[in-house]
């Protein structure tokens with residue numbers, strides 16, 4: 126993947142990522158549903174060191190499943206969701222695919238937190254499903 130660029134609706138915040146994604150997946154947890162107002166968060170995990178952010182980003186911290194704090198970034202002017210910093214890996218940034226300039230580069234490989242997936246959400250049957258986080262290691 127070439128440099129992935131994105132930003133918020135009003136243009137005050139822009140980001141650029143120069144590294145290839147480490148994972149892509151749809152998170153159906155209730156926090157992602159509340160934060161996005163939609164059925165799931167289309168998540169692209171990239172190394173934090175490869176992401177450059179310009180503009181004023183506001184963070185909202187909430188307690189994740191693990192008990193650790195998860196940080197979600199949004200534009201303080203227009204409220205667009207941009208990315209989050211997951212508690213399990215602080216050196217990661219998880220971009221929300223809808224904020225990309227070209228969201229079609231998003232190729233989800235799994236559905237996670239399907240235990241809270243909504244009945245009105247048409248999940249792709251060909252993707253692996255995990256009720257919570259996928260097992261690690």
Ligand SMILES: [Zn+2]
Nearest residue numbers: 133135200203
């Ligand atoms: Zn904005």
Ligand SMILES: [Zn+2]
Nearest residue numbers: 152153154157
């Ligand atoms: Zn989630």
